[in-house]
Amino acid sequence: MNAQHLAKTAAMAALLCLAGMIMRWASPALVPFSVLPIFVFLTGLILGPKYGSLAVIVYVFLGLLGLPVFASAPFGGIGYVLKPSFGYLLGDIAAAYVVGKLYNRQSLLSALLAVLGGIIVLYLIGLTYFYLVMHFVLQQSTTMALVISMGFLPFIAGDLIKGGIAAWVGNQLIKRQRSSGL
Amino acid sequence: MLERGLYHPGESTLHQLDPRLKIGSLVILGLLMTTVNWGGLLCLTGGLLIMLGYSPLPIKAFQSVIKAGVVLGLFYTLIMGWHWEEGWFFWKGYWSMAGMLQGLMMSWRILLVFLLTRMFSAFTLPSEQGIGIAFFLAPFYRITPKAADFALLITLTLRFIPLLLEEAALLYKARLAKGNLTGQWIGKIKDLAALLLPLLRIALRRAEELAENLVARGYVSGSYRVLGTKEWESKDSWGVVILALWSIGALIIEFVL
Amino acid sequence: MMKSLEGKAISLGMIQEIDFSLHQGEVIALMGPNGAGKSTLARLLAGLNEPTSGKLNFLEDGQEIPWTRVRRWQEIGIIGQHPRRQTIGATVGEELGFGLLNLGYGVKKVQEMVRELAYRMGLEGKLNQSPATLSGGERQRLVLGAVLALNPAFLLLDEALSMLDKRAQEACLELLEEKGKHMGQLWITHDPLLAEKADRLWVMKEGKLLTLGRPHTALRDDEFCQEYGIRAPYSPSYSPGYASVREKIGEKYQRVQNLRYPEGFSAAAGSEAESFFLHEDERKDTLEWREAEYGQRLQLTEKIKEGCFLAVLGPSGAGKSTLLESAVGLIYPSQGKFLAFGQEVTRQATQRQKARLLLQEPGEYIIGGTVYDEVFYLQNKKERKAGVQRNIEYLQVFGIPQEKALAYPEYLSGGERQRVALAAALESLPEILLLDEPLLGLDLTGRSMMLELLQELKGRMTILYITHDWSEVRELADEVWLVEKGQITFKRRSKDGAIEIDDQQLKEAGVHC
Numbered sequence A: 001m002n003a004q005h006l007a008k009t010a011a012m013a014a015l016l017c018l019a020g021m022i023m024r025w026a027s028p029a030l031v032p033f034s035v036l037p038i039f040v041f042l043t044g045l046i047l048g049p050k051y052g053s054l055a056v057i058v059y060v061f062l063g064l065l066g067l068p069v070f071a072s073a074p075f076g077g078i079g080y081v082l083k084p085s086f087g088y089l090l091g092d093i094a095a096a097y098v099v100g101k102l103y104n105r106q107s108l109l110s111a112l113l114a115v116l117g118g119i120i121v122l123y124l125i126g127l128t129y130f131y132l133v134m135h136f137v138l139q140q141s142t143t144m145a146l147v148i149s150m151g152f153l154p155f156i157a158g159d160l161i162k163g164g165i166a167a168w169v170g171n172q173l174i175k176r177q178r179s180s181g182l
Numbered sequence B: 001m002l003e004r005g006l007y008h009p010g011e012s013t014l015h016q017l018d019p020r021l022k023i024g025s026l027v028i029l030g031l032l033m034t035t036v037n038w039g040g041l042l043c044l045t046g047g048l049l050i051m052l053g054y055s056p057l058p059i060k061a062f063q064s065v066i067k068a069g070v071v072l073g074l075f076y077t078l079i080m081g082w083h084w085e086e087g088w089f090f091w092k093g094y095w096s097m098a099g100m101l102q103g104l105m106m107s108w109r110i111l112l113v114f115l116l117t118r119m120f121s122a123f124t125l126p127s128e129q130g131i132g133i134a135f136f137l138a139p140f141y142r143i144t145p146k147a148a149d150f151a152l153l154i155t156l157t158l159r160f161i162p163l164l165l166e167e168a169a170l171l172y173k174a175r176l177a178k179g180n181l182t183g184q185w186i187g188k189i190k191d192l193a194a195l196l197l198p199l200l201r202i203a204l205r206r207a208e209e210l211a212e213n214l215v216a217r218g219y220v221s222g223s224y225r226v227l228g229t230k231e232w233e234s235k236d237s238w239g240v241v242i243l244a245l246w247s248i249g250a251l252i253i254e255f256v257l
Numbered sequence C: 001m002m003k004s005l006e007g008k009a010i011s012l013g014m015i016q017e018i019d020f021s022l023h024q025g026e027v028i029a030l031m032g033p034n035g036a037g038k039s040t041l042a043r044l045l046a047g048l049n050e051p052t053s054g055k056l057n058f059l060e061d062g063q064e065i066p067w068t069r070v071r072r073w074q075e076i077g078i079i080g081q082h083p084r085r086q087t088i089g090a091t092v093g094e095e096l097g098f099g100l101l102n103l104g105y106g107v108k109k110v111q112e113m114v115r116e117l118a119y120r121m122g123l124e125g126k127l128n129q130s131p132a133t134l135s136g137g138e139r140q141r142l143v144l145g146a147v148l149a150l151n152p153a154f155l156l157l158d159e160a161l162s163m164l165d166k167r168a169q170e171a172c173l174e175l176l177e178e179k180g181k182h183m184g185q186l187w188i189t190h191d192p193l194l195a196e197k198a199d200r201l202w203v204m205k206e207g208k209l210l211t212l213g214r215p216h217t218a219l220r221d222d223e224f225c226q227e228y229g230i231r232a233p234y235s236p237s238y239s240p241g242y243a244s245v246r247e248k249i250g251e252k253y254q255r256v257q258n259l260r261y262p263e264g265f266s267a268a269a270g271s272e273a274e275s276f277f278l279h280e281d282e283r284k285d286t287l288e289w290r291e292a293e294y295g296q297r298l299q300l301t302e303k304i305k306e307g308c309f310l311a312v313l314g315p316s317g318a319g320k321s322t323l324l325e326s327a328v329g330l331i332y333p334s335q336g337k338f339l340a341f342g343q344e345v346t347r348q349a350t351q352r353q354k355a356r357l358l359l360q361e362p363g364e365y366i367i368g369g370t371v372y373d374e375v376f377y378l379q380n381k382k383e384r385k386a387g388v389q390r391n392i393e394y395l396q397v398f399g400i401p402q403e404k405a406l407a408y409p410e411y412l413s414g415g416e417r418q419r420v421a422l423a424a425a426l427e428s429l430p431e432i433l434l435l436d437e438p439l440l441g442l443d444l445t446g447r448s449m450m451l452e453l454l455q456e457l458k459g460r461m462t463i464l465y466i467t468h469d470w471s472e473v474r475e476l477a478d479e480v481w482l483v484e485k486g487q488i489t490f491k492r493r494s495k496d497g498a499i500e501i502d503d504q505q506l507k508e509a510g511v512h513c
């Protein structure tokens, strides 16, 4: 792995960690929602499928080890896999991959479509995991309706907006890197 | 705001322990805290309180952690205490004692994990955290050289976190130096969003520069080795013993008694 | 065994087909105007960029050694123009030890060496501090120490001694000389006094390299210096002839002045030149510190009068930048009060709008996407469209050519970025201007532009000017403060336009005179 890729992947992974932590260390009034999805999509857009998903893997790995980098309680530790919402973190990995794969590094439209693809994958994996955990781990009776009302409807609008922001910012950045010839 | 450091500079025993031991304890204790039930939690809490008593960290450092823990705890207790039947009609339900207790336990866990991680980051520099983690990845190097790269990636990531925090703080300063932030809530968010692009740009550029600097100071990709900055001392061995006794104790209380 | 670096017909970006050779044991000074390609050359030598054409060779006793057999990082050390960008460690100690560990020394040995190094670089007691919280000069010394520790065969210093006071600079030079016998050094600098200490002089202009002999002869030649835009050591500190700045900016501020004081004291004063200068007793206090304490970094009780030109001198790490940060309201006193325009400054206060700060290493803080965006940040779309011509002219006043207006700031040279930051600060028409070592990294024309500008602005706004070099502001200052270890140890007001200062006292504090 060359030093440039390595350092860039690390930088994005660090940004993901910060995005996860910002809710806690900055006051919630400053950023009233999780900004993590923005950074996940951005990671995919900027680094491409391979290194993008690797950056998210690093983030999840650090969180599972116990470093307090996740956005919601208990913020880290292996126990996190038992939380219904862990699926979204797995989904993030896949999303970064899909976003990087679909984006052609040219147009805003392609960035938007790529992010949309990422969101679909994110929810597919997230909701499946949600259902499985609710059903088999917490042993609560679950229906699809419940899963969707708890894991999809409250978040989708926000995620679409965040996706839009990410697509715009990411595209700007790539455009600029292209024109400076680096 | 962003400059508020997690690290608490000092020379206490907790600072001086080997990072490998610290990472190990973090993983093991974190695992226990998220899996055991009442008895085990009690034991873990006791141990943690003793450790807190010995740590030189002022109570003030825990303020925000405890606040967040209590708020989340309340939230969980309420959510898990409210039981409703299948379907969309979550307002048709009742309060269940069992659920409340579960919620309470969840909150307790959260608070414990909070305290543990807070202490961990107060006494362990990010670079040390990286060293600790990289050490545990070392056995995998033999299986694939990718593991070495992954270990390096982890240490770099941890190195970047404070670095980027500084950059963010600087950007914020530069932004302030150019004019006031608008007072309104919406305006504030807009202003922060406008900083996102420069932040990313700077992060990527810092990454490029970091790569250059790493190469310039002798890093070679693929053949990464862990640079322990501390030597294993007797107090580290004692630490291992205490950790082992403590976690076995918690498990015994949980499953045997 | 003697090692050399040899370049043959090298081109890269700005640089065109240059030839040179650099040997172990000699010191070369490289001078030239802003944007000439000096930093590009340094990066090329260090292997951070590859030449687009031509070849760079590494020789041992005249024998060419392929790069694959050279541990480049160990042979060539580089200290960049912006030390902030060169730190990798989380603490000063880690930073100093990082390369040593990679060299394969044991931990105990490294710790010992780090302590020794910190002492030599004047950083003792700061081993556990984060490099980000160091002062500009301290950071420069830190990077120098970290690279010197590796004992490279070649050392490239890109304006690496520029933020140091006299004493720290001498200490560093001593260290460099000590190591110098086995080291080829390239000093990129705008300071002729430093360049004079070198064995050979190189001059660069617009990508062309001129290799000369001993610096003395060339630097004595005033005409040559003028032509190549480098400063001569003994001619006056700035050459007049940058009058366009005075005109342009003067005009602009005249308009502002008329708006701010519509009734105008110009009528009373009579002559136009007198019009901006308020009488001593008419002036109000703009800034005031009342027993304000900023931790250990700074404690002071002072007032600054409206329209005053205040020079702040002092050794590196004394708390000068802290003073400016407090004046602009980026940090708040832990004890005591700080007032601006008679009102206490709190987190909510709006006095910031009236003050502009030119930070140390300002180039590193540019937020705008392009130079144009950065400078005309406060204009809305319509204003920008209408005023393109005027804006371009405004940029030209600061020596930023039209083709650079749409450039990305991060790819500009150090001096160019300094100009951009200055233009941006003045565009917003501040009432208080805070300048942190503003001449840093500027070439001859940049300096004279800056000093002309200050002549013009003097009296129209309150100016705080931080520097290590008293001669820069000798003619300008109304008041001087000397800051040492977070305290103001000495201050002097001008009487009848002149300041009487015992140079000896400043020299003792490490100020260049």
Ligand SMILES: Nc1ncnc2c1ncn2[C@@H]1O[C@H](COP(=O)(O)OP(=O)(O)OP(=O)(O)O)[C@@H](O)[C@H]1O
Pocket: C013, C014, C032, C033, C034, C035, C036, C037, C038, C039, C040, C041, C081, C411, C412, C413, C414, C415, C416, C441
């Ligand atoms: N990565 C880049 N892409 C495009 N242009 C660049 C890049 N880096 C530098 N330049 C341009 O090359 C020119 C030379 O820059 P360089 O930094 O070498 O100047 P310098 O001689 O060091 O000047 P200074 O004294 O101001 O530091 C500048 O005009 C700059 O705009």
Ligand SMILES: Nc1ncnc2c1ncn2[C@@H]1O[C@H](COP(=O)(O)OP(=O)(O)OP(=O)(O)O)[C@@H](O)[C@H]1O
Pocket: C133, C134, C135, C136, C137, C138, C163, C297, C314, C315, C316, C317, C318, C319, C320, C321, C322, C323, C360
């Ligand atoms: N955030 C901080 N925490 C702790 N110490 C700090 C912090 N920021 C600065 N310092 C220390 O305060 C001292 C004064 O720093 P300052 O930047 O004001 O120096 P300076 O006079 O501007 O020096 P220079 O001429 O080198 O720029 C330095 O010793 C520095 O290490």
Ligand SMILES: [Mg+2]
Pocket: C038, C039, C040, C081, C158, C413, C414, C415
């Ligand atoms: Mg330069």
Ligand SMILES: [Mg+2]
Pocket: C135, C136, C137, C320, C321, C322, C360, C436
């Ligand atoms: Mg300073």
